[in-house]
Amino acid sequence: xxxxxxxxxxxxxxxxxxxxxxxxxxxxxxxxxxxxxxxxxxxxxxxxxxxxxxxxxxxxxxxxxxxxxxxxxxxxxxxxxxxxxxxxxxxxxxxxxxxxxxxxxxxxxxxxxxxxxxxxxxxxxxxxxxxxxxxxxxxxxxxxxxxxxxxxxxxxxxxxxxxxxxxxxxxxxxxxxxxxxxxxxxxxxxxxxxxxxxxxxxxxxxxxxxxxxxxxxxxxxxxxxxxxxxxxxxxxxxxxxxxxxxxxxxxxxxxxxxxxxxxxxxxxxxxxxxxxxxxxxxxxxxxxxxxxxxxxxxxxxxxxxxxxxxxxxxxxxxxxxxxxxxxxxxxxxxxxxxxxxxxxxxxxxxxxxxxxxxxxxxxxxxxxxxxxxxxxxxxxxxxxxxxxxxxxxxxxxxxxxxxxxxxxxxxxxxxxxxxxxxxxxxxxxxxxxxxxxxxxxxxxxxxxxxxxxxxxxxxxxxxxxxxxxxxxxxxxxxxxxxxxxxxxxxxxxxxxxxxxxxxxxxxxxxxxxxxxxxxxxxxxxxxxxxxxxxxxxxxxxxxxxxxxxxxxxxxxxxxxxxxxxxxxxxxxxxxxxxxxxxxxxxxxxxxxxxxxxxxxxxxxxxxxxxxxxxxxxxxxxxxxxxxxxxxxxxxxxxxxxxxxxxxxxxxxxxxxxxxxxxxxxxxxxxxxxxxxxxxxxxxxxxxxxxxxxxxxxxxxxxxxxxxxxxxxxxxxxxxxxxxxxxxxxxxxxxxxxxxxxxxxxxxxxxxxxxxxxxxxxxxxxxxxxxxxxxxxxxxxxxxxxxxxxxxxxxxxxxxxxxxxxxxxxxxxxxxxxxxxxxxxxxxxxxxxxxxxxxxxxxxxxxxxxxxxxxxxxxxxxxxxxxxxxxxxxxxxxxxxxxxxxxxxxxxxxxxxxxxxxxxxxxxxxxxxxxxxxxxxxxx
RNA sequence: GCCUCCGUAGCUCAGGGGUAGAGCGCUCCCUUGGUAAGGGCGAGGUCAUGAGUUCAAAUCUCAUCGGAGGCUCCA
Numbered sequence: 001x002x003x004x005x006x007x008x009x010x011x012x013x014x015x016x017x018x019x020x021x022x023x024x025x026x027x028x029x030x031x032x033x034x035x036x037x038x039x040x041x042x043x044x045x046x047x048x049x050x051x052x053x054x055x056x057x058x059x060x061x062x063x064x065x066x067x068x069x070x071x072x073x074x075x076x077x078x079x080x081x082x083x084x085x086x087x088x089x090x091x092x093x094x095x096x097x098x099x100x101x102x103x104x105x106x107x108x109x110x111x112x113x114x115x116x117x118x119x120x121x122x123x124x125x126x127x128x129x130x131x132x133x134x135x136x137x138x139x140x141x142x143x144x145x146x147x148x149x150x151x152x153x154x155x156x157x158x159x160x161x162x163x164x165x166x167x168x169x170x171x172x173x174x175x176x177x178x179x180x181x182x183x184x185x186x187x188x189x190x191x192x193x194x195x196x197x198x199x200x201x202x203x204x205x206x207x208x209x210x211x212x213x214x215x216x217x218x219x220x221x222x223x224x225x226x227x228x229x230x231x232x233x234x235x236x237x238x239x240x241x242x243x244x245x246x247x248x249x250x251x252x253x254x255x256x257x258x259x260x261x262x263x264x265x266x267x268x269x270x271x272x273x274x275x276x277x278x279x280x281x282x283x284x285x286x287x288x289x290x291x292x293x294x295x296x297x298x299x300x301x302x303x304x305x306x307x308x309x310x311x312x313x314x315x316x317x318x319x320x321x322x323x324x325x326x327x328x329x330x331x332x333x334x335x336x337x338x339x340x341x342x343x344x345x346x347x348x349x350x351x352x353x354x355x356x357x358x359x360x361x362x363x364x365x366x367x368x369x370x371x372x373x374x375x376x377x378x379x380x381x382x383x384x385x386x387x388x389x390x391x392x393x394x395x396x397x398x399x400x401x402x403x404x405x406x407x408x409x410x411x412x413x414x415x416x417x418x419x420x421x422x423x424x425x426x427x428x429x430x431x432x433x434x435x436x437x438x439x440x441x442x443x444x445x446x447x448x449x450x451x452x453x454x455x456x457x458x459x460x461x462x463x464x465x466x467x468x469x470x471x472x473x474x475x476x477x478x479x480x481x482x483x484x485x486x487x488x489x490x491x492x493x494x495x496x497x498x499x500x501x502x503x504x505x506x507x508x509x510x511x512x513x514x515x516x517x518x519x520x521x522x523x524x525x526x527x528x529x530x531x532x533x534x535x536x537x538x539x540x541x542x543x544x545x546x547x548x549x550x551x552x553x554x555x556x557x558x559x560x561x562x563x564x565x566x567x568x569x570x571x572x573x574x575x576x577x578x579x580x581x582x583x584x585x586x587x588x589x590x591x592x593x594x595x596x597x598x599x600x601x602x603x604x605x606x607x608x609x610x611x612x613x614x615x616x617x618x619x620x621x622x623x624x625x626x627x628x629x630x631x632x633x634x635x636x637x638x639x640x641x642x643x644x645x646x647x648x649x650x651x652x653x654x655x656x657x658x659x660x661x662x663x664x665x666x667x668x669x670x671x672x673x674x675x676x677x678x679x680x681x682x683x684x685x686x687x688x689x690x691x692x693x694x695x696x697x698x699x700x701x702x703x704x705x706x707x708x709x710x711x712x713x714x715x716x717x718x719x720x721x722x723x724x725x726x727x728x729x730x731x732x733x734x735x736x737x738x739x740x741x742x743x744x745x746x747x748x749x750x751x752x753x754x755x756x757x758x759x760x761x762x763x764x765x766x767x768x769x770x771x772x773x774x775x776x777x778x779x780x781x782x783x784x785x786x787x788x789x790x791x792x793x794x795x796x797x798x799x800x801x802x803x804x805x806x807x808x809x810x811x812x813x814x815x816x817x818x819x820x821x822x823x824x825x826x827x828x829x830x831x832x833x834x835x836x837x838x839x840x841x842x843x844x845x846x847x848x849x850x851x852x853x854x855x856x857x858x859x860x861x862x863x864x865x866x867x868x869x870x871x872x873x874x875x876x877x878x879x880x881x882x883x884x885x886x887x888x889x890x891x892x893x894x895x896x897x898x899x900x901x902x903x904x905x906x907x908x909x910x911x912x913x914x915x916x917x918x919x920x921x922x923x
Numbered sequence: 924g925c926c927u928c929c930g931u932a933g934c935u936c937a938g939g940g941g942u943a944g945a946g947c948g949c950u951c952c953c954u955u956g957g958u959a960a961g962g963g964c965g966a967g968g969u970c971a972u973g974a975g976u977u978c979a980a981a982u983c984u985c986a987u988c989g990g991a992g993g994c995u996c997c998a
Contacts, residue, residue, distance in 0.1 A: 213927055220994055245998060325996050335998050344996050426997055716935055723935065732947050783937055786945050862942055867979030869942040905978060909941050918941050922978045
């Protein structure tokens with residue numbers, strides 16, 4: 001073993017060997033504890049991104065570590081292969097989605113192999129294959145049969161850009177989550193999953209070890225609130241209007257009602273006199289996008305319907321308005337407005353000159369509140385007033401029944417039949433239909449509006465290949481007669497399933513991807529389920545991660561896991577609670593961001609008009625290379641919007657508007673230049689092709705080797721945080737691997753060694769094992785690698801000093817290579833082989849931490865005066881209080897500060913887990 | 924506006940009531956038969972700011988400032 005470290009030769013060699021020897025084949029073995037490690041499957045977009053490496057290789061290292069610790073580990077990989085990009089490729093490049101997707105998968109498989117991960121490819125699952133989506137369809141049918149899937153009419157999010165409806169979770173700030181384009185509300189009949197049935201169970205995170213932030217986001221998303229429902233009736237016609245409120249204690253303060261413009265009753269109750277105004281307002285609202293409707297501090301608008309309602313609590317006659325600040329999608333789409341105690345109602349009342357009546361009077365106010373003089377709604381505690389028999393009830397800060405006033409009012413509402421306690425959720429049912437081609441078909445047929453499920457034996461309903469993909473607002477399948485026309489009467493559903501449905505159960509398909517009699521094999525499931533550790537991005541907090549929890553619970557209730565539970569019992573495993581949650585532990589990796597980029601340094605000349613320079617000449621020059629006497633604007637381009645440059649001129653931003661016919665000189669870019677070629681300063685931000693700061697993992701592997709890339713990603717970031725890319729830092733891990741290689745290549749030392757030095761290296765080894773274990777356990781990969789580097793440095797120093805004998809060297813190397821194996825699997829395997837040990841290092845047991853060996857003999861006793869360290873004395877590790885205090889008081893530092901006087905106190909702090917013992921003397 | 928997390932060396936990050944740490948980078952020296960490299964020595968920090976608790980605060984508490992993410996007419 002003499003040649004230098006050449007990663008490429010060894011990496012491909014071992015990847016082949018591992019595959020040939022089926023090293024990572026994982027099979028059920030009830031004699032061993034199982035560990036199902038799962039990392040989110042990629043969408044086959046065409047190229048593996050550095051983000052995939054960042055997500056997957058640390059997870060791989062941890063899975064490998066679990067395996068060496070004696071677990072039977074399943075670490076599968078697959079593709080979430082349905083979705084819009086494939087369809088867009090079909091439209092723009094005339095490639096069939098199937099072909100496009102498959103070519104990408106082929107390519108990505110190869111790229112994934114270059115990671116050297118321990119994926120068991122025999123378990124690969126691809127969601128767009130008929131073998132897979134047969135079961136997506138089958139699950140849909142089961143949901144339908146059990147009332148979990150239903151067809152309903154609702155106001156849904158429609159994306160003009162994507163020409164399809166979207167689930168609420170896929171709309172952020174009124175914009176489609178993928179393209180950032182606005183969505184509008186449309187009334188449509190669609191398929192839904194009844195996720196709201198599980199709202200309460202989904203709020204229970206007790207069985208889960210998940211990041212706090214994800215649990216909070218899901219909790220907020222579900223948005224449970226407690227209150228009451230009450231029914232108002234219109235004065236004319238007696239139509240019931242149900243309202244939901246979290247403040248039933250303010251019912252007596254309702255001075256008007258507001259319906260969402262989309263509310264069913266609007267047409268019915270509007271008086272002829274108001275009809276024109278109401279209809280025009282409804283129309284205007286319908287045209288608004290969600291974004292427009294969500295603008296903050298927007299003036300409240302609305303129109304009176306001409307109708308009145310009777311408040312059931314006091315028989316009062318109050319006007320009914322419509323306004324777009326009331327959402328049809330929340331609660332009942334109608335509210336009682338209590339302007340004195342709700343800020344939105346207050347703003348509306350002031351804008352429309354409606355009365356404000358105080359019904360909660362704060363106790364410690366200087367002057368009682370009065371509706372005419374209030375500047376804002378009062379939402380704090382107080383006593384109920386103007387509320388008939390309820391007057392005097394104590395309304396506290398607490399919500400729901402915990403608030404005495406609310407509690408009393410709810411009891412009264414229920415006794416008198418005027419209302420009832422109610423819980424409301426922000427969460428809506430999951431809209432699952434998509435007007436797209438490239439998704440799993442929905443196995444349903446219609447016969448004159450009657451819904452008929454496709455028979456099980458006819459599954460899967462396969463996607464036809466010869467379709468026209470042009471987006472028309474309807475699924476391309478609507479134009480494919482052989483698909484939708486089953487016979488003269490029967491018509492097939494032509495919408496497809498949201499791809500999030502396919503990824504809600506993929507963890508089950510990995511168990512037995514070839515099973516054609518069931519979605520998964522019960523024997524496999526009995527052993528492997530649930531997923532023990534799940535890793536992936538936090539961006540799926542309220543989409544995939546909420547859906548898959550719901551999916552699992554629904555499957556459990558439908559009885560899909562009954563056979564699995566039976567198998568568990570046969571093998572002596574308790575199935576209780578095993579199917580409540582899909583993934584026990586969840587950890588999110590952060591994001592690898594692009595590196596910083598300097599903006600061009602420019603000289604701009606032209607006419608200064610108003611606050612800006614109208615430039616007719618812009619020249620890119622060297623940094624700070626300003627000719628003497630230059631009187632225009634010069635500096636770094638901090639930002640550019642179209643032709644307006646924000647130039648940072650010695651810390652002050654100058655605005656430069658580049659004229660259309662301006663001369664632009666960029667020496668690096670030959671020929672005529674235009675304003676778009678001027679580069680502005682880039683803060684550290686997401687990598688994207690448009691920003692030109694993407695990092696290609698294939699090139700990195702070619703340059704540094706997969707092991708160095710793996711280790712760099714694990715070492716240079718806090719995995720759960722992510723951070724900016726800085727390629728020069730890859731030298732650290734690279735140098736570490738080369739050093740380990742060279743220590744191994746140098747062979748066993750010839751000298752006899754020194755017992756003290758050998759004891760010391762053994763101690764450091766065991767200290768390192770402890771830190772590495774903790775790092776892997778806690779997903780702190782960076783600390784685990786830093787510790788290995790430290791240990792390598794210690795070993796190198798000891799070897800240089802000739803302190804290590806051949807026997808100790810072999811023992812230490814044996815342990816060191818095993819410690820290296822999960823992080824840098826290829827080089828570890830190569831060194832292991834070259835040192836003559838049996839294939840494979842990856843099937844070796846993980847080094848056992850020995851606290852006795854890690855223990856220090858001598859430590860420094862720190863002598864502190866008033867908490868400030870002043871002196872140290874070498875003492876035995878197990879020094880006792882009295883002896884330590886004695887030594888401390890006798891020390892030079894103590895003598896100097898005490899000057900013979902007796903100390904006020906002398907506090908002994910024993911050394912524990914690695915820290916030195918201390919004595920603090922207070923003179 | 925509300926919620927969560929975070930401010931430690933030039934950079935990326937550990938630590939966390941009891942001596943301020945790692946890797947990279949940097950300085951200087953050595954090597955010039957590992958060479959678009961190797962070895963050695965070293966410098967660098969009021970632990971965001973201010974107050975409080977304590978014998979002792981980077982660490983705990985509160986406030987302020989700064990950063991990241993999420994929610995937001997939710998009745």
